[in-house]
């Protein structure tokens with residue numbers, strides 16, 4: 202048996218795994234005891250990874266050879282790799298020649314490795330000359346990134362997992378950590394057991410498993426997060442619980458925030474959030490770390506937060522409000538204190554690091570900054586890179602529906618299930634003249650819309666790096682060869698790019714000087730890594746001191762790790778200096794956005810979506826593992842028992858859930874976690890399980906048939922948590 206150290210491909214905890222293999226077969230997986238994220242632990246999803254790579258799953262579920270459709274109504278037929286890539290290059294080159302570079306778009310994924318992401322970003326911005334590259338990370342972390350930049354000056358989580366051991370108060374908001382980041386939750390339980398006096402505050406519209414561990418649970422109304430945190434800050438100021446020295450020495454903008462704070466009186470905030478005034482006061486006191494004994498040192502507060510803050514029309518304002526609490530109390534840059542956003546996907550951080558989004562450039566550079574554009578152009582050996590911001594995720598599909606984007610390249614993601622307002626997304630896929638889908642799994646909803654399907658390698662087969670929620674970079678290693686004719690994601694992008702160069706830059710030296718054959722994957726990904734690494738020189742995420750050899754020798758490392766440094770940095774801003782023009786963190790006055798959709802007489806319930814403990818995204822991988830269905834085997838709409846009685850719904854009865862966009866039918870289940878007037882549907886199931894129809898009669902996929910494409914105006918992250926619906930007995 203052979204053992205290979207790698208990383209779990211699911212969530213942003215970024216657990217290390219040891220893959221056991223025999224020959225070309227993965228036979229087992231266990232937690233890596235040396236990995237600093239999990240120290241050997243795995244959750245149910247990670248512990249069953251090997252089952253998702255079994256020969257029968259590979260045979261039945263994987264895309265194993267390139268396929269092409271002559272017309273959209275025909276079944277796809279096999280095509281040789283060279284012919285497939287030639288066709289793709291020909292169609293993209295034709296579209297670019299006829300309609301310009303912004304007529305094509307690339308929609309990629311937080312599941313890609315950093316090296317994959319790097320090549321795609323260079324392909325779009327460097328070769329094609331469009332910033333139309335965005336990612337499903339837009340649905341996940343873009344509000345957190347925008348919140349960090351608005352306040353701290355850079356998209357860099359300042360704290361680390363080890364801070365759990367030092368925190369006196371844990372503030373968990375908009376995160377069901379127990380289910381969405383299970384191994385991190387075990388570390389929370391450990392920290393609590395070691396330090397029983399640690400206070401845990403959980404804020405969530407649902408009384409989740411995470412809430413069960415709380416000393417104080419604030420079951421706020423959906424969308425009242427920013428108001429809650431402004432109310433806490435108002436109270437801290439009124440009670441003289443602020444760290445005024447820290448505010449004076451290290452921040453700017455606190456005075457400008459005053460009118461907003463003044464309006465957030467505790468009484469008003471408690472009323473709007475639907476919580477007791479005493480609980481609001483308690484939360485503010487614990488967060489500020491103020492003890493009864495005024496001479497005692499201030500306690501330390503660590504915040505953990507996720508999609509509950511991010512997937513909102515006020516996503517950036519929510520994130521800024523949380524960072525404000527840390528700045529105002531000096532709870533940042535020291536052990537046990539700071540805001541720590543929990544990344545949804547395995548490599549949403551790595552994608553941002555290489556600039557793989559429509560508004561970013563390599564190494565956290567800003568597209569709007571001419572100096573930054575010049576630096577990236579110089580790195581890539583180009584005269585310039587495009588300045589015009591590209592389309593973000595939802596915008597990209599809106600542009601395709603309008604005929605503005607004519608050719609789409611989709612890699613490692615399933616927008617026909619995961620983007621909001623499914624009928625609009627599917628209209629876009631139908632309207633697009635040429636759709637390429639690069640995927641490991643054959644039967645995703647998006648596959649039905651692809652003209653060309655390119656088989657990609659996946660976990661256990663790939664090599665490269667990922668970055669987890671605490672800025673920690675880990676190696677991903679292949680234990681077995683790619684299945685069938687599958688190729689690595691970076692390699693497919695590269696082989697396409699090298700063909701497209703012949704159309705767009707004939708006779709010029711290649712922009713992609715990496716070996717592109719399967720046998721040299723390790724050398725090629727290292728060459729790509731080294732190029733990315735060089736792009737970070739002098740930036741906030743400088744990793745010029747981090748090589749593959751060093752990662753292999755020392756294990757995972759946190760960024761920054763500049764040349765000459767002996768190790769990565771656990772936490773940021775300990776010196777009180779921030780990456781802003783004046784070195785000060787900012788209190789950002791952002792207009793409060795209301796709910797994307799408020800309940801109305803017509804749609805009286807507010808629907809939220811989220812993860813279950815044992816499933817992942819659209820279930821293309823976890824859906825292949827029977828034992829993961831033991832926790833929740835089928836979708837349902839969860840409601841409060843009072844609402845069910847009012848609607849005449851019995852447990853298990855079929856209900857029709859209707860939003861302004863579509864209807865889906867599924868069984869109803871009473872759930873004490875949910876407040877009256879609200880409902881919950883898990884995000885995982887698609888059309889195979891949830892047959893739905895749009896008003897036009899099209900078959901739709903899952904809960905995102907219902908959700909709104911409204912989004913935060915700053916981060917452009919969709920408000921997937923807030924959809925107004927009616928729920929009627931069928």
Ligand code: SF4
Nearest residue numbers: 209211212216244247
């Ligand atoms: Fe994988 Fe996340 Fe589970 Fe760790 S907690 S094993 S990274 S899914």
